[in-house]
Amino acid sequence: MSNLATIPIEYYLVFCSVLFCIGVFGVLIKRNALVILMSIELMINSINLLLAAFSAYTNDPAGQIFVFFIMVVAAAEVAIGLAIVVLIYRTTHSIDIDVLNKLKW
Amino acid sequence: MKLILILIPLLPLLGFLFLGLGFKSIPKKVTSIVGPGTILASFILSIITFIHLTQQAGTQSSLFPHSDVYTLFSWISIGSLDISFSFLIDPLSVLMLLVVTGVGFLIHVYSVGYMKDDPGYNRFFAYMNLFVFFMLLLVMGANYPIMFIGWEGVGLCSYLLIGFWFKNHEYNNAANKAFIMNRIGDLGFLLGMFLLFTTFQSLNYQDIFSQAKGMTSGNGTLVAITLLLFIGAVGKSAQIPLYTWLPDAMAGPTPVSALIHAATMVTAGVYMIARSNILYVLSPATMEIIGITAITTALFAASIAIFQNDIKKILAYSTISQLGYMFAALSIGAFTGAMFHLTTHAFFKALLFLAAGSVIHAIGGGQDIRNMGGLRKKLPKTYWTFLIATLAIAGIPPFSGFFSKDEILSKAFEFNHVTWFALAVGAFMTAFYMFRLFYLTFFRAFRGTEEEKHHLHESPAVMTTPLIVLSVLAAIGGVLNIPVLFGGENWLSGFLAPVFADAMAVKVQPAALSHATEWLLMATTLAGCLVTIFWAWRRYVKQENGLLPDEAKRSLLVQLISKKYYIDELYDFVFVKPSLWCSRYLHQVVELRFIDRIVNGVGQVVIWTGNTVRYVQTGNVGFYMFIMILGIILILFFNILI
Amino acid sequence: MFTEYVFHFLSIMALFSAVMVLASKKPIHSVLFLTMTFFAIAGHYVLLNAQFLAVVHVIVYAGAIMVLFLFTVMLLNLNKDERSLKPMWVKIIAGIAGGMLMLILVGVFREYDVQSAQDPMTTQIGLVKNLGKILYHDYLLPFEMSSVLFLTAMVGAVLLGKKEQI
Numbered sequence: 001m002s003n004l005a006t007i008p009i010e011y012y013l014v015f016c017s018v019l020f021c022i023g024v025f026g027v028l029i030k031r032n033a034l035v036i037l038m039s040i041e042l043m044i045n046s047i048n049l050l051l052a053a054f055s056a057y058t059n060d061p062a063g064q065i066f067v068f069f070i071m072v073v074a075a076a077e078v079a080i081g082l083a084i085v086v087l088i089y090r091t092t093h094s095i096d097i098d099v100l101n102k103l104k105w
Numbered sequence: 106m107k108l109i110l111i112l113i114p115l116l117p118l119l120g121f122l123f124l125g126l127g128f129k130s131i132p133k134k135v136t137s138i139v140g141p142g143t144i145l146a147s148f149i150l151s152i153i154t155f156i157h158l159t160q161q162a163g164t165q166s167s168l169f170p171h172s173d174v175y176t177l178f179s180w181i182s183i184g185s186l187d188i189s190f191s192f193l194i195d196p197l198s199v200l201m202l203l204v205v206t207g208v209g210f211l212i213h214v215y216s217v218g219y220m221k222d223d224p225g226y227n228r229f230f231a232y233m234n235l236f237v238f239f240m241l242l243l244v245m246g247a248n249y250p251i252m253f254i255g256w257e258g259v260g261l262c263s264y265l266l267i268g269f270w271f272k273n274h275e276y277n278n279a280a281n282k283a284f285i286m287n288r289i290g291d292l293g294f295l296l297g298m299f300l301l302f303t304t305f306q307s308l309n310y311q312d313i314f315s316q317a318k319g320m321t322s323g324n325g326t327l328v329a330i331t332l333l334l335f336i337g338a339v340g341k342s343a344q345i346p347l348y349t350w351l352p353d354a355m356a357g358p359t360p361v362s363a364l365i366h367a368a369t370m371v372t373a374g375v376y377m378i379a380r381s382n383i384l385y386v387l388s389p390a391t392m393e394i395i396g397i398t399a400i401t402t403a404l405f406a407a408s409i410a411i412f413q414n415d416i417k418k419i420l421a422y423s424t425i426s427q428l429g430y431m432f433a434a435l436s437i438g439a440f441t442g443a444m445f446h447l448t449t450h451a452f453f454k455a456l457l458f459l460a461a462g463s464v465i466h467a468i469g470g471g472q473d474i475r476n477m478g479g480l481r482k483k484l485p486k487t488y489w490t491f492l493i494a495t496l497a498i499a500g501i502p503p504f505s506g507f508f509s510k511d512e513i514l515s516k517a518f519e520f521n522h523v524t525w526f527a528l529a530v531g532a533f534m535t536a537f538y539m540f541r542l543f544y545l546t547f548f549r550a551f552r553g554t555e556e557e558k559h560h561l562h563e564s565p566a567v568m569t570t571p572l573i574v575l576s577v578l579a580a581i582g583g584v585l586n587i588p589v590l591f592g593g594e595n596w597l598s599g600f601l602a603p604v605f606a607d608a609m610a611v612k613v614q615p616a617a618l619s620h621a622t623e624w625l626l627m628a629t630t631l632a633g634c635l636v637t638i639f640w641a642w643r644r645y646v647k648q649e650n651g652l653l654p655d656e657a658k659r660s661l662l663v664q665l666i667s668k669k670y671y672i673d674e675l676y677d678f679v680f681v682k683p684s685l686w687c688s689r690y691l692h693q694v695v696e697l698r699f700i701d702r703i704v705n706g707v708g709q710v711v712i713w714t715g716n717t718v719r720y721v722q723t724g725n726v727g728f729y730m731f732i733m734i735l736g737i738i739l740i741l742f743f744n745i746l747i
Numbered sequence: 748m749f750t751e752y753v754f755h756f757l758s759i760m761a762l763f764s765a766v767m768v769l770a771s772k773k774p775i776h777s778v779l780f781l782t783m784t785f786f787a788i789a790g791h792y793v794l795l796n797a798q799f800l801a802v803v804h805v806i807v808y809a810g811a812i813m814v815l816f817l818f819t820v821m822l823l824n825l826n827k828d829e830r831s832l833k834p835m836w837v838k839i840i841a842g843i844a845g846g847m848l849m850l851i852l853v854g855v856f857r858e859y860d861v862q863s864a865q866d867p868m869t870t871q872i873g874l875v876k877n878l879g880k881i882l883y884h885d886y887l888l889p890f891e892m893s894s895v896l897f898l899t900a901m902v903g904a905v906l907l908g909k910k911e912q913i
Contacts (some may be wrong), residue, residue, distance in 0.1 A: 011758075035769070042768065
């Protein structure tokens with residue numbers, strides 16, 4: 001269990017960056033609002049993991065506490081976000097974000 | 106006691122709020138009660154304060170507790186600057202309280218009759234109450250900032266009341282003139298306060314005066330402070346070179362001229378210097394400047410008054426001249442004399458103005474004394490009161506002006522014979538122009554139109570009663586300070602002594618005059634006055650063509666004086682014209698060509714940019730995300746670079 | 748050595764399923780791949796000695812959030828195979844942008860001198876007892892505030908999801 005030192009923290013950094021960028025990429029290319037929300041979840045998770053990693057490597061529990069709070073916010077965000085998606089679907093019969101372009105100049 | 110002190114200024118303020126907010130919905134009867142009523146209440150409370158103060162004097166071992174400061178609340182507290190809203194009650198402020206509320210009340214009562222048919226009746230009383238409030242604040246404040254509030258406030262009320270009939274453009278100009286002239290003085294006052302604070306780290310009278318006591322005479326900082334404060338006094342009390350606003354201020358209703366521009370507000374400068382007596386005593390250079398200014402003003406204004414034809418303008422110049430007397434008294438360290446003259450002057454000058462108002466009222470608006478005459482029979486009460494006031498101002502015993510003027514003159518003789526001579530000449534001139542005014546107004550045949558002659562009537566009782574009360578005061582006001590010479594006890598000097606005690610200790614006292622000299626001086630001035638009065642009588646009553654028309658040939662000097670030395674024209678040429686020209690240039694070239702174009706240009710650039718850039722707002726969420734990611738990339742990128 | 752293998756395995760699994768979230772055409776498949784990612788990340792938490800966090804993560808994400816997503820997919824009947832992707836040029840630009848972001852992030856992290864763990868790791872901090880002490884002592888107020896946040900979110904979700912127009 002206590003052989004963490006064999007994995008350098010740089011590994012976590014690279015892994016989390018890649019995961020985060022996948023999330024970003026997803027947000028950019030997808031038109032489905034639902035999948036965009038999922039991509040955002042991916043990004044949040046990569047951040048969480050990085051926080052936990054630093055917490056473990058610096059022996060400071062505060063990082064893990066922050067992960068809890070981020071989870072709290074993420075859960076609330078998903079609940080509201082999905083409710084909004086449902087509402088959008090109900091009004092436009094689509095969850096394509098390109099349809100939602102009424103708010104412009 | 107504290108409650109009483111709060112109520113003294115608060116009542117007029119409440120009166121102002123009531124009348125000012127109620128405006129037109131309040132019936133005239135209510136206004137007639139509330140307006141003078143609040144002042145009467147303040148007057149009664151002032152008397153209570155006065156009695157309290159004198160009783161305290163008896164019980165305590167020291168003459169007066171000079172440090173009767175009542176703090177209401179802490180007003181400003183920043184760093185070492187700590188200004189509390191507090192009132193100082195000492196003999197000096199109580200004297201002023203009595204004068205302001207007492208004379209103010211009589212003038213309020215008079216106004217009930219004088220302003221009866223004016224559409225702005227409520228507004229008038231609201232302003233008057235506000236004025237009394239600020240004046241009380243000015244005299245009661247226990248530090249310079251409070252005095253400054255009052256100082257600015259009375260200036261504001263003066264502006265409002267000079268321009269009371271605001272439909273007349275001339276009157277508005279006069280109001281502006283008064284305001285701007287006062288502002289020049291106020292700047293001096295303000296700078297003086299700043300300097301006071303940097304020197305003494307406080308603005309309280311007590312702190313400053315107790316510290317100043319230990320300073321050496323002629324200290325440079327003190328001289329600078331006193332000079333700056335004196336500039337403030339010059340503006341407010343209409344001394345050379347800032348006096349020209351006062352004659353123009355006669356545009357306001359006559360009670361205003363009586364209350365503000367004769368009895369109270371213009372004496373604020375005198376009060377301020379008397380209050381700061383210790384500072385002034387310690388800076389002889391300033392005292393000399395004050396003396397020169399004051400004597401010049403006294404003679405200058407008196408000489409102008411001789412050739413004026415407007416009844417109120419003559420009185421205005423007379424006020425300037427009398428203020429010059431008070432400043433002259435201050436400059437020779439005769440603070441008591443100045444305050445005594447201030448008090449008696451408040452009585453007889455208010456009376457003169459009110460009586461003049463009664464005359465104007467009787468004629469129906471005309472103010473030119475060349476169109477008056479023979480009013481003695483028609484307006485008996487006005488005639489008698491005016492006579493008393495004129496005798497008082499001319500310095501005829503036993504009227505009040507005699508005592509106060511004599512005190513100043515004898516003090517001046519102790520100080521310097523030239524000063525005495527100049528002031529005595531001023532007194533003769535005063536006697537002359539006052540009796541010229543008096544004879545032209547009340548003697549010989551009426552010179553106005555038939556219509557005006559028909560209109561002539563004595564004023565109603567509500568106007569004549571204050572006249573009579575004031576004439577009693579003007580007649581017997583001298584008892585306040587009857588000199589030892591007449592078996593009096595110099596009551597006022599004793600009363601005010603604690604206030605000026607420190608200053609008197611510092612000042613070098615010249616040897617007191619022997620009684621014989623005093624008698625001689627008195628006789629000289631009295632004889633001079635009587636001669637000039639007799640001369641005026643011969644010229645304006647006996648001689649058929651005593652009154653020269655404007656077009657008549659005059660000597661160059663007379664021409665010069667009758668045009669008021671062309672001072673207004675000079676100021677117009679030196680200050681007003683260049684600044685107007687400068688403003689016009691700035692407006693047409695700098696404002697229109699540069700600033701306007703820059704401002705409009707900025708607006709147009711913003712509009713153009715907005716029109717162009719708004720298409721970025723596509724409404725497409727994906728696009729926004731792109732931009733956001735781009736922004737993050739850029740931030741991180743620059744982070745690496747830097 | 749064993750842990751390193753586990754780490755690589757979990758990382759590859761997480762990345763693969765993350766890519767599949769985006770690649771799959773049907774939303775329901777995306778959701779299922781996302782669940783897989785979450786489990787892989789939970790494994791990472793265990794590796795980091797954050798056992799309690801791992802458990803909570805599974806409960807919250809794999810349990811609650813995934814169920815929400817699944818319900819939404821079912822509710823909207825979105826399982827149609829629709830054109831969910833943007834045009835080709837958008838994909839290229841997005842690829843460039845995402846790639847640049849990754850490059851820069853990695854570059855930043857390389858630049859940053861990370862101090863490696865000097866201390867032998869205690870296994871204690873990830874336990875419920877330790878976290879609970881800190882959470883209920885140092886972070887009590889934010890903890891209580893989060894309940895208010897949840898309540899608000901709940902009310903908001905109900906209000907938004909109601910059939911009738913408000």
